[in-house]
Amino acid sequence: MKHISLTEINxxxxxxxxxxINSLSGFKSATLIGTLKENRQPNLALFSNIFHVGAxxxxxxFVNRPREAAPHTLANIExxxxxxxxxxxxxxxxxxxxxxxxxxxxxxxxxASGFSTQFVDKVDAPFVAESIVKYALQLLEIIPVRHxxxxxxxxxxxxxxxDDGLVSNDGFIHLEKANTITSLGIDGYYSTSLQSRYKxxxxxxxxxxxx
Amino acid sequence: MKHISLTEINxxxxxxxxxxINSLSGFKSATLIGTLKENRQPNLALFSNIFHVGAxxxxxxFVNRPREAAPHTLANIExxxxxxxxxxxxxxxxxxxxxxxxxxxxxxxxxASGFSTQFVDKVDAPFVAESIVKYALQLLEIIPVRHxxxxxxxxxxxxxxxDDGLVSNDGFIHLEKANTITSLGIDGYYSTSLQSRYKxxxxxxxxxxxx
Numbered sequence: 001m002k003h004i005s006l007t008e009i010n011x012x013x014x015x016x017x018x019x020x021i022n023s024l025s026g027f028k029s030a031t032l033i034g035t036l037k038e039n040r041q042p043n044l045a046l047f048s049n050i051f052h053v054g055a056x057x058x059x060x061x062f063v064n065r066p067r068e069a070a071p072h073t074l075a076n077i078e079x080x081x082x083x084x085x086x087x088x089x090x091x092x093x094x095x096x097x098x099x100x101x102x103x104x105x106x107x108x109x110x111x112a113s114g115f116s117t118q119f120v121d122k123v124d125a126p127f128v129a130e131s132i133v134k135y136a137l138q139l140l141e142i143i144p145v146r147h148x149x150x151x152x153x154x155x156x157x158x159x160x161x162x163d164d165g166l167v168s169n170d171g172f173i174h175l176e177k178a179n180t181i182t183s184l185g186i187d188g189y190y191s192t193s194l195q196s197r198y199k200x201x202x203x204x205x206x207x208x209x210x211x
Numbered sequence: 212m213k214h215i216s217l218t219e220i221n222x223x224x225x226x227x228x229x230x231x232i233n234s235l236s237g238f239k240s241a242t243l244i245g246t247l248k249e250n251r252q253p254n255l256a257l258f259s260n261i262f263h264v265g266a267x268x269x270x271x272x273f274v275n276r277p278r279e280a281a282p283h284t285l286a287n288i289e290x291x292x293x294x295x296x297x298x299x300x301x302x303x304x305x306x307x308x309x310x311x312x313x314x315x316x317x318x319x320x321x322x323a324s325g326f327s328t329q330f331v332d333k334v335d336a337p338f339v340a341e342s343i344v345k346y347a348l349q350l351l352e353i354i355p356v357r358h359x360x361x362x363x364x365x366x367x368x369x370x371x372x373x374d375d376g377l378v379s380n381d382g383f384i385h386l387e388k389a390n391t392i393t394s395l396g397i398d399g400y401y402s403t404s405l406q407s408r409y410k411x412x413x414x415x416x417x418x419x420x421x422x
Contacts, residue, residue: 001343003331004371009269012382019382021266024346024371026298026386027393027403028262029237051239051260051274054359055232058220061274061363063262087237093407094418101412112414120214132212135235140358145365147351148265152272152363154356160215160235171223171230172396175237182238182393182401185383187408187421192238192393192401196304199398201312203323207305210398 023185030183032096032115033062034084034126035076037105042117042126044109045073046100048183050085058157060085060137066149072105074142074151081139082124083155086131090179093189123159132163132178172197234396241394243307243326244273245295245337246287248316253328253337255320256284257311259394261296269368271296271348277360283316285353285362292350293335294366297342301390304400334370343374343389383408 009017028048035043049063062085064074077083088096092115099113110117116129123136137155144151166174174194181189197210220228239259246254260274273296275285288294299307303326310324321328327340334347348366355362377385385405392400408421 001372002375004373006269006367006369009368009371010267014267016382017269018266020378020384021269021271021368022263023382023384023386024269024344024368025261025263025271025296026240026242026344026391027238028240031237049262049264050236051262051272052233052236053260053274053356053361053363055229056221056225057358058217058228058232058235059356059358060232060236061262063264063272085236090406094409094420097409098412098418101414101416103414107414133235133237143354143363145264145270147268147270147365147367150264152264152354154358156217156358157220157232157235158217160220161212162215164213167231171227171234172399173231173234175234175395176401180237181406182403184386184403185408187410188383189406189408190387190393190403191406192395192403195301195392195400195402197396197398197400198305198308201309203312203314203318205312207309 019185027182027184030088030096030181030189032086032088032099032128033073034086034128035073036080036125037076038079041108042110043072043076044099044113044115046096053154059140059154060157061152061154064151064153077139077153078142080124082136084125084127084134084136086128086134087175087180089132090181090191092130093181120159127161133166133173133175133180135160230396238393238395241299241307241392241400243297243299243310243339244284245297245339246284247291247336248287249290252319253321254283254287255310255324255326257307264365270351270365271368272363272365275362275364288350288364289353291335293347295336295338295345295347297339297345298386298391300343301392301402303341304392331370338372344377344384344386344391346371
């Protein structure tokens, strides 16, 4: 086992460090975020640092890079307060990755990366038609991170569109049946296989498998 | 495809809702967090909402549930400012899940869930000896989330311990070679298979596979 100090990490080439540190914290949920531009043209971009904050109210967060690196999605959310998150099926990985390119503001990223928009009553942001697990959010709060100019964006879930066959009797969503990918680092994409679900853990009782 | 409104979500049984909303945002990085109690006894608990905030400085965040639901880790980090994050190999899933039980404050969760401590010079928190990808953090900031009494905890990476064979020439960490699991929802654990890595995406250029 190798020990790596902060001094060593700071001396690395910046691309090596970015790959390493982005991978270090483990698997993430690559997610396409759909918004509307000021002229109501659809905007789409890939994000991977998505996290669950709470179920009641249903709050989900994501990390937006510094404004100069990733300006469009953040500006749209600030203006409209509405956005969609769309999980990515395995066969669309390459297209999803392409949506992470820096497009000009006038480009329709749905078209440029080969996805179709889907609009739903009362949600003023585009869903990705090709995704079979997707949800809309109302912006709650944008928290600027003072340590590195990123932003933590928190939103509450207002609408879910899902293939009903993925949801088990207790509410668990079998994303592996949707071939939803998980991502690693800046550019790695993985398929998954369910190993186990376990009952709520209790001190002094052995672990019990659900599946 | 089923459409689900917020009204419907709010009417669900709370366990169904918790399973559904926790799964909805996709795959996560189940991670054991090691800390020291006031009496210097080791503390260990499983967290899954871990996210990358930046590579330079190397900042990683996690979500801590409300204080009454998950008090020990947060209190230890507040007091010591130091904690370790340890990725979980597949063969230790059941033990890792067990560490999420509500143990009494006097319990050594390493012992109770069958893990061994590993201490390293200058890091005042225990690593999980069984993990082959792990890192120590210095607390940067605890952000209370006003919408639901959770906390977003940001830390900077100070020390990494890793099996060197997992790291590719460009810094990407092949966690699948470490059999590191990804988690879904409250209680689901998955193994992964690498599908692809892609070059940095550029507008007007096709997607190019690295592997």
